[in-house]
Amino acid sequence: MTDFKLDAQERSDLGKGASRRLRRNASLVPAVIYGGEAAPQSISILAKDLAKMLENEIAFSNIIKLSVDGKSQDVVIKALQRHPAKGFVLHADFQRVVAGQKLTATVPVHLINQETSIGVKQQGGEIYLNLPDAEVTCLPQDLPDFIEVDIAKMEVGQVLHMSDLKLPKGVAFVALQHGSDLPVVNIHAPRVSKEDAPKEEGAAE
Numbered sequence: 001m002t003d004f005k006l007d008a009q010e011r012s013d014l015g016k017g018a019s020r021r022l023r024r025n026a027s028l029v030p031a032v033i034y035g036g037e038a039a040p041q042s043i044s045i046l047a048k049d050l051a052k053m054l055e056n057e058i059a060f061s062n063i064i065k066l067s068v069d070g071k072s073q074d075v076v077i078k079a080l081q082r083h084p085a086k087g088f089v090l091h092a093d094f095q096r097v098v099a100g101q102k103l104t105a106t107v108p109v110h111l112i113n114q115e116t117s118i119g120v121k122q123q124g125g126e127i128y129l130n131l132p133d134a135e136v137t138c139l140p141q142d143l144p145d146f147i148e149v150d151i152a153k154m155e156v157g158q159v160l161h162m163s164d165l166k167l168p169k170g171v172a173f174v175a176l177q178h179g180s181d182l183p184v185v186n187i188h189a190p191r192v193s194k195e196d197a198p199k200e201e202g203a204a205e
Contacts, residue, residue: 004053004064008043031092033066033075038096043068050089054080058145060133061107063097074140076105097140104174105143108133111185113152119187125156126190130183134162135174142170149185159186 011030028044053059059077066075075094082089097103109131119125134147149165161183162176175182 004056004059004062006045006049006053006064006066008045008066008068010069011042011044029089029092031094033068033073033094033096036096036098041068045092047088050092054089057108061105061143061145063140063143064094066094076103076143099140102137102139103143104135104137106133107136107144108146109184110146110148112148112150117151117154117187119151119155119158123156123187124190125187127151127185127187129185131162131185134182134184136167136171137174137177138168138171142168144168144171151185151187154185154187156187156189160184 027047029047029050031043031045032040034040063074065072074097078095079093080089081091161181162173163181
């Protein structure tokens with residue numbers, strides 16, 4: 001796992017107005033930590049530090065060392081609220097990691113052998129990733145950086161669902177546990193463009 005660290009400060013000025021002032025005047029992102037036996041804790045994080053960490057997609061699937069006023073605790077990202085147009089983070093939710101207790105986290109899905117896939121190389125198909133990331137549950141020490149899906153043997157028309165994938169030991173899909181076997185990736189026949197379509201007989205030049 002990559003070593004992710006963030007510094008934060010506890011905040012007592014709560015509410016929407018206070019959050020707006022944080023973002024506007026101090027370039028801080030309001031956030032909350034919850035879970036475990038401790039009470040929820042309202043904090044603020046430097047926007048630039050959070051943005052830099054989020055440039056690495058596996059930040060979502062890793063345990064973060066979050067230091068609040070010098071006191072460190074292990075957390076995972078549970079939710080981010082982003083600006084609808086500009087994309088920067090407006091608010092963050094973190095969940096405490098408790099040793100020996102399962103957690104849920106969002107993990108990116110990575111496809112391998114795309115260029116050599118039967119459906120692509122031999123059949124001219126196009127890959128569609130239905131599920132770029134997925135929520136998993138596991139013990140903290142079993143949390144993977146990403147889920148790897150080998151599509152070398154996939155053919156046109158074939159769909160891989162969650163139940164078709166082999167996950168690392170101790171890791172399970174949350175949706176599958178709830179009875180929802182979601183499609184992860186499929187290879188479909190290439191779309192025929194208007195230019196490629198045959199002209200009708202007798203059509204005017």
